[in-house]
Amino acid sequence: MIRSDGPLLRMRDVCIDVPGKAGxxxxxxxxxxxxxxxxxxALVGESGSGKSITARAIMRLAPQTVTSGSIxxxxxxxxxxxxxxxxxxxxxRIGMVFQDPMRALNPLMTIGDQLTESLRDEGxxxxxxxxxxxxxLEEIGVPNAAQRLRAYPHEFSGGMRQRVAIAIALxxxxxxxxxxxxxxxxxxxxxxxxxxxxxxxxxxxxxAVLLITHDxxxxxxxxxxxAVMYAGRKVEDRRCWELFEQPAHPYTQAxxxxxxxLDRPVTRPKTIPGAPPHPAGRPNxxxxxxxxxxAAPECSRQVPSLRRLAKGGEVAxxxxxxx
Amino acid sequence: MSxxxxxxxxxxxGGRGRSSGIPVLRDxxxxxxxxxxxGLVGESGSGKTTLIKIxxxLERPDSGDVLYEGVERSSASxxxxxxxxxxxxxxxxxxxxxxxxxMTVRQLVEEGLVIxxxxxxxxxxxxxxxxxxxxxxxxxxxxxxxxSSFSGGQCQRIAIARALAVSPRxxxxxxxxxxxxxxxxxxxxxxxxxxxxxxxxxxxxxxHDLAVVRYLCPRVMVMSRGTxxxxxxxxxxxxxxxxxxxxxxxxxxxxxxxxxx
Amino acid sequence: MRGARTRxxxxxxxxxxxxxxxxxxxxxxxxxxxxxxxxxPIFAPDxxxxxxxxxxxxxxxxxxxxxxxxxxxxxLWRLIIGARPTLLSAALVVACYGTIGxxxxxxxxxxxxxxxxxxxxxxxxxLSLPGMVVALGFATALGPSLRSAIIAMVLxxxxxxxxxxxxxxxEAMTQPYISGARVLGASRWRVTxxxxxxxxxxxxxxxxxxxxxxxxxxxxxxxxxxxxxxxPSSEWGAMVAEARSYVSTAWWVALAPGxxxxxxxxxxxxxxxxxxxxxxxxxxAR
Numbered sequence: 001m002i003r004s005d006g007p008l009l010r011m012r013d014v015c016i017d018v019p020g021k022a023g024x025x026x027x028x029x030x031x032x033x034x035x036x037x038x039x040x041x042a043l044v045g046e047s048g049s050g051k052s053i054t055a056r057a058i059m060r061l062a063p064q065t066v067t068s069g070s071i072x073x074x075x076x077x078x079x080x081x082x083x084x085x086x087x088x089x090x091x092x093r094i095g096m097v098f099q100d101p102m103r104a105l106n107p108l109m110t111i112g113d114q115l116t117e118s119l120r121d122e123g124x125x126x127x128x129x130x131x132x133x134x135x136x137l138e139e140i141g142v143p144n145a146a147q148r149l150r151a152y153p154h155e156f157s158g159g160m161r162q163r164v165a166i167a168i169a170l171x172x173x174x175x176x177x178x179x180x181x182x183x184x185x186x187x188x189x190x191x192x193x194x195x196x197x198x199x200x201x202x203x204x205x206x207x208a209v210l211l212i213t214h215d216x217x218x219x220x221x222x223x224x225x226x227a228v229m230y231a232g233r234k235v236e237d238r239r240c241w242e243l244f245e246q247p248a249h250p251y252t253q254a255x256x257x258x259x260x261x262l263d264r265p266v267t268r269p270k271t272i273p274g275a276p277p278h279p280a281g282r283p284n285x286x287x288x289x290x291x292x293x294x295a296a297p298e299c300s301r302q303v304p305s306l307r308r309l310a311k312g313g314e315v316a317x318x319x320x321x322x323x
Numbered sequence: 324m325s326x327x328x329x330x331x332x333x334x335x336x337g338g339r340g341r342s343s344g345i346p347v348l349r350d351x352x353x354x355x356x357x358x359x360x361x362g363l364v365g366e367s368g369s370g371k372t373t374l375i376k377i378x379x380x381l382e383r384p385d386s387g388d389v390l391y392e393g394v395e396r397s398s399a400s401x402x403x404x405x406x407x408x409x410x411x412x413x414x415x416x417x418x419x420x421x422x423x424x425x426m427t428v429r430q431l432v433e434e435g436l437v438i439x440x441x442x443x444x445x446x447x448x449x450x451x452x453x454x455x456x457x458x459x460x461x462x463x464x465x466x467x468x469x470x471s472s473f474s475g476g477q478c479q480r481i482a483i484a485r486a487l488a489v490s491p492r493x494x495x496x497x498x499x500x501x502x503x504x505x506x507x508x509x510x511x512x513x514x515x516x517x518x519x520x521x522x523x524x525x526x527x528x529x530x531h532d533l534a535v536v537r538y539l540c541p542r543v544m545v546m547s548r549g550t551x552x553x554x555x556x557x558x559x560x561x562x563x564x565x566x567x568x569x570x571x572x573x574x575x576x577x578x579x580x581x582x583x584x
Numbered sequence: 585m586r587g588a589r590t591r592x593x594x595x596x597x598x599x600x601x602x603x604x605x606x607x608x609x610x611x612x613x614x615x616x617x618x619x620x621x622x623x624x625p626i627f628a629p630d631x632x633x634x635x636x637x638x639x640x641x642x643x644x645x646x647x648x649x650x651x652x653x654x655x656x657x658x659x660l661w662r663l664i665i666g667a668r669p670t671l672l673s674a675a676l677v678v679a680c681y682g683t684i685g686x687x688x689x690x691x692x693x694x695x696x697x698x699x700x701x702x703x704x705x706x707x708x709x710x711l712s713l714p715g716m717v718v719a720l721g722f723a724t725a726l727g728p729s730l731r732s733a734i735i736a737m738v739l740x741x742x743x744x745x746x747x748x749x750x751x752x753x754x755e756a757m758t759q760p761y762i763s764g765a766r767v768l769g770a771s772r773w774r775v776t777x778x779x780x781x782x783x784x785x786x787x788x789x790x791x792x793x794x795x796x797x798x799x800x801x802x803x804x805x806x807x808x809x810x811x812x813x814x815x816p817s818s819e820w821g822a823m824v825a826e827a828r829s830y831v832s833t834a835w836w837v838a839l840a841p842g843x844x845x846x847x848x849x850x851x852x853x854x855x856x857x858x859x860x861x862x863x864x865x866x867x868x869a870r
Contacts, residue, residue, distance in 0.1 A: 045473070046504040158367075187366035188531065192575040214505055217579040241581040258509040260534035262561060262576055268516070269509040269538070275474040276504060291506075379767045408769035421760040425782050434778075482764075483636045489768070 002175055004075035007034035008208050009058065009176060013113035014069035016053055025280045026055050029232045030069070032306075037175065038206040042219035042240070045229035046276045051120055055178050055212050091118045095169030099181035101161035105153040111137075111164050112149030118172050131162055136167045141197060159190035163197065170201065177202070180212040181276070195222060216259060220244060228252050231277050234306065238313035248315040251288045271299075286317065294319045324393045325354035326412070326525055327378070327493055333385035334373055345375045348384070349549040351447055355493065360519055360526040362540030362557070364533055364572070370549040371529050375497050379413045380404070409439050412486035416498035418478035422470040429466040432456065435489035453486040458521075459514060476507035480514065487518065494518070495527045500535060512538060522571065533576055537561050545569045603861065610858045613851040621671050624664040632661045633816055636713065641834040651836040653827065659840050666818035666841065672820075672849060673734050674799040678740040678792050685745025686781075686788075692746075693753045694776050705752060707743045715740040719802070723811035730819060733803055733812035742793075752784040757785070786863045790856045797852030804845045820845050 002008065016028040028050040035041050045051040055065050062079065071078045073094065077087070090096070098104040106114060115136070116129035124132075130149065137145035140163045150214045153161055162182060169177060179198065183191040199222055202209050211223055219226055219240065228236040228251065236249040247253045257270040274291045277283060283290050289299035296319050306314040335344035347370045355361050357433065361363040365371040370405075376382040378389060390396045391407050399407065415421035422431055432452045436442045442451040453463035470478050472527045479499065486494060496515065500508040516539060519526045528539050536543055536555050544554040544566065553566040564570045606611035635655035642652040650659040692703040722736035723729075756762065757780060763776050807821030808828075815826045820841035827838035 046506060180412060188533070189366070189571060189575040192577070195577070215577075216505070217577045220577060220579045220581040244579065244581050255506060256579075259579060260509075260512075260532075260578060261540050262534050262537065262573070263578060263580070266538055266557070268513060271509040271513060272506040273510075275507060276477050278474075381766060405769060408767065411767075413767045415760050415764060417760060421764050421777050423761045423783065424763070434765065434770070436772070438769045438771075463645055480670065485764075485768070572780075 002037055002041055002074055004213045006075075008037045008039075008074055008209050009033070009035040009210070010070075010072040011054075011058070012072075014054070014057065014071060015055055015066045015067045016050070017065060022129075023267065024067075026067075026282075027232055027279050029052040030055070031229075031232075031234055032069075033227055033234070033237070035176065035208050035210060038202075038208055039225065040202060040209040040223040041227060042211045042223040043227050043229060043230060044213055044216055046214055048231065048276055049229040050179055050279070051212050051229050055096075055180050055210065056176060056212075059094060061171055064221060069240075091169070091174065092122070092172040092190045093174050093176065095157055095172065095174040095177045097162070097165050097169050097177065097179045097182045100269075101158065101165040101185070102153065104165050105161065105168075105243050107153055110150050110152055115149070115164075115168055115171055118168075119126060133167075136171050137164070140167045140170075140201070141165075142167070151170075157190075158186055159194060162186060162194050166194075166198065166201070170205075170207075173205070174207070176208045176210065178210045180213070181214070182211070183218065184213070184215070191218075199223070216255060217261075228255075233287060233303070233316065234280055234314075235288065235316045236314065237306070238309075238315075242311065242313060248309060248313070249288075250292045250294050250316050250320065253291070254291075319320055325390075326357040326359075327355040327527075329353050329378065329391040330388050330390060331375060332374075332384040333518070334370075334371060334382070334385050335376065336373075346547050351387070351549070351551060353544060353551065353554065355360075355525050355527055357492070358519075358523050358525055359542065360528065360540045362536035363529040363545040363546055364531065364536050365529070365541060365546035366531055366572075368548075369546045371546055372497065374546070375413070375495055375529055376451070379411055379495055380408060382468045405439070409435070409489050412489065412491040412494055414479070414482050414494060414496045414499045415488055417502045418475055418482045419470070420479060421482055422485075423520070424469065424471060426565075427469055428452075428456070428461075428473075429472070431481060432466070432485045432488050434445050435485065441489060452484075453489060455488045458487065458518070459484045464467055474507075475503055476510060479503060479507075479511050483511075483518070484513065487522070490522075491524060493525045493527060497528060498530050499528070501530060501532060508535070516541065533561070533572065545572070594864050596797045605770070606854075607858050607861075609848055610851065615857050617667065617671060617851060619850055620664055620667040624667050628661050628665050632665060633657060633735060633818065641830070641837070643834075644692055644836055651834065653837045654834065661758030662818040662823060663820070663840055663844055666820050666823060666844075669730060669813060669817060669819040670804065670821070670845075671796075673730060674775065674796050674803055676802070677734055677737040677741060677799045678795045680734075681741030682745055682792050682795075684738070684742040686749060688742065688746040689749035689753060689775060690781065692750050693757070693774055693780065700750075703746070707746045709749075710740070711743040711747060713740065716802075717744070718723070719806060720809075720811060723806060725781045728811040728814060730803075730813035730817065733806045736806075737799060737802065741799075745791070747785060748791065749788055752787055753780050756780045790860045793859050794853050797849040797855075800845060800848045800852070 001261055004268045011031060011033045014028060014031045015026060017024040017026050028047065035223060043054065060070055112130065112133055115133040119129040133149060134145045137148065142148055142160060142163055156164060183194050186194060195218065201207065211219060213219060223240050226238060226240050227234055228249065230251050236243065236252050243252065247256055254272045258272060260269055272291050277287060285300040285302055286304050289295040292299065298318060304316045305316040306316045308314055330352050332348055334348040335346045337344040351374060357377050363371055363547050365368060373382065388397050396404060396407060416541060429452050433448050436448045436451060440450065442448045452466055456463045456466060461477065461480050461484065470481060478540065503511060512535060515526065526539065528536060530536050541557055543557050544551050544558045545560065545566065546552065547568045553560065553564065553569045560569060561573065564573060588768065605694050635657060638657050639652055639656035640654050642648055644651040648660065650656050650663065652658055688703050693702040715804035718735035718740050722739065723732040762775060762779055765779050785820065803812055804821030804824065807819055808825045810825065813819035813822040823841035824838050831838045
């Protein structure tokens with residue numbers, strides 16, 4: 001049950017550091033994000049952009065320390081929450097699905113035991129827990145649900161395993177689902193099935209979703225909003241269709257231009273020169289400026305702050321704002 | 324005569340004694356012409372990895388054969404097979420794990436030259452290494468560094484340089500861009516397209532990403548459960564697919580155009 | 585606003601500075617032992633092993649820092665010249681069985697299925713023998729001496745290296761860069777020696793460093809029960825053995841070599857850990 005009004009998830013100026021060889025390395029730098037109840041947000045970025053660490057920090061799964069900033073969920077400050085309360089929150093209020101379902105599931109436990117584990121911990125009776133496990137497996141499209149409860153993860157195909165992982169994340173009826181690259185390890189056709197499933201379930205249950213992905217094409221018809229991360233910072237945060245129609249940040253523009261599309265004629269894709277920086281070697285000022293076509297001298301001097309756009313959304317670029 | 328031909332190849336795994344095991348490839352045949360770019364699309368478990376291993380000679384087919392310049396590999400002499408292994412090179416999916424982490428860039432790129440006795444002595448080899456490195460867009464001055472000091476995209480360039488150093492005639496690419504960052508994929512795709520054009524080599528490009536295959540390859544094959552279900556020019560495969568499986572694959576690709584809401 | 589501090593306790597991990605200090609101490613300890621091996625006998629005064637009964641069983645003093653033993657010999661100097669037989673023979677044992685084990689594993693990898701099968705079964709058989717008992721038997725059969733103890737230790741030591749290395753090499757063979765080298769036309773020998781072996785040695789170097797410490801203990805143990813080095817050798821195990829009969833009156837004579845054994849075993853054991861951190865690219869910060 002959602003208690004507070006206002007955003008379901010509220011992240012403010014979150015910084016995450018890891019100790020490195022020469023002092024600490026900032027993996028996530030001043031990240032803020034709000035997710036309203038039943039809202040779906042995608043967090044898009046390349047490797048090293050800090051997107052997965054951000055997601056894990058919400059669940060307090062990251063081995064890294066949140067150095068400063070706050071993460072609030074439904075009015076609760078997750079930073080100061082005792083570990084026991086946090087454990088209750090995971091699964092019950094916030095569910096999480098990972099990229100590799102084989103590694104997220106315990107290979108030595110039956111699907112049924114893994115599904116009912118969190119319910120049984122809360123004192124739900126065995127028959128009731130089993131009933132709910134069967135119900136959610138059926139909802140998620142696992143055939144012969146009652147019999148499949150006794151099966152082990154390796155007896156399922158990759159797609160089915162991911163469905164089971166989603167079922168486990170949802171059985172506690174959370175308000176927010178964090179999905180970290182949930183379809184990356186799957187084949188195109190299965191990827192689509194799983195995404196359609198997530199779409200239906202999120203709608204049926206008014207579930208808020210935070211989808212972490214590197215694949216812009218994937219998010220287009222699934223989320224309401226897209227936040228783009230680059231080198232540990234949020235550079236753009238827009239309504240989904242607006243982002244695709246008129247990307248504001250040069251990085252987003254370039255990224256969309258490199259995507260090869262089946263619905264356009266065969267053309268040589270544009271490229272972005274260079275490579276995304278390692279967090280320890282983040283360039284001064286705007287982290288994207290060495291690869292940016294529009295870079296101006298001041299881009300290397302100070303980190304551009306996020307500015308609101310007239311038509312909604314935010315962008316962190318001093319150049320595009322001026323034009 | 325085709326440059327490379329795969330003729331009626333069958334392969335099963337796990338067979339012992341009388342039992343024939345699980346068939347992975349069933350009667351696969353196709354030909355690759357000199358200078359051509361041929362694409363192969365398939366999902367995991369379709370048998371494309373096994374097919375690649377057979378094409379480059381890492382595995383032997385149960386029956387059928389691979390012909391190079393009309394010569395059957397199974398009956399070729401040792402020296403012919405060596406020539407074959409020089410002429411058909413492979414680029415892997417994950418550039419980081421496909422480079423020996425303890426060898427410098429020079430040693431990596433040079434290895435094929437040493438094995439096949441190409442480019443003369445050490446200074447000749449160094450020259451050739453520098454030449455291919457600049458060809459793939461890397462700074463030859465960095466050749467004494469280890470792969471770990473390069474980014475994923477640069478490592479894939481090193482892997483391509485390593486394959487190109489021995490002047491192969493066929494470059495087989497196994498998901499050569501799918502492990503790379505989105506902003507790097509296009510760089511490597513364009514590099515492969517340029518290399519094919521400049522050097523006149525053939526490209527056998529295997530991937531699960533339909534858009535990538537469509538960009539690089541005028542002729543495309545679709546593989547499912549160990550057989551090639553459809554083959555044709557890309558206009559046909561992507562514009563007017565005949566096989567049900569191809570249609571299902573194409574339909575599943577997410578369209579990056581959201582609906583206003 | 586309250587700072588959200590999600591502190592996760594870092595279990596058993598040292599800070600960067602702490603790790604550096606730890607490394608320095610371990611390297612220092614091992615370096616000290618090596619210096620003792622090299623220079624000890626050079627600087628030792630003549631007649632360290634000559635008995636001087638008038639001077640027997642002196643407790644530690646300014647003249648004899650660690651006292652003297654029942655024959656009046658200076659315990660500290662005996663300890664210093666004893667470093668050679670003790671540590672050098674341990675290193676020799678590990679070097680010998682390391683080489684044998686590496687060769688066995690390499691030929692198992694190179695030689696195809698039958699060679700692999702044969703060598704690994706042989707390894708298993710040797711591995712299943714109880715090491716200490718075999719060492720005892722061998723040492724007795726060859727006549728108790730430091731040399732027989734060394735031979736015995738080599739004979740029971742190599743299978744662990746062979747088995748471990750074979751497993752690691754098998755794993756390394758599945759790496760894509762191995763297929764890469766084969767596609768390039770590299771021969772079996774080239775693949776094995778250039779690609780597989782260099783990438784498999786990390787774990788073994790760590791194991792061997794720790795093994796030296798372990799071997800010091802076992803060799804000393806063999807000497808102590810009388811099948812290893814014999815008195816008047818100043819091998820530390822033999823020193824303890826000699827001193828045990830009058831430990832109640834002159835405890836320092838037994839304690840000093842005992843402490844030296846413990847110190848060396850610990851130093852080399854920790855050297856293994858230091859090397860592990862240094863050699864493992866995953867633990868090394870980029």
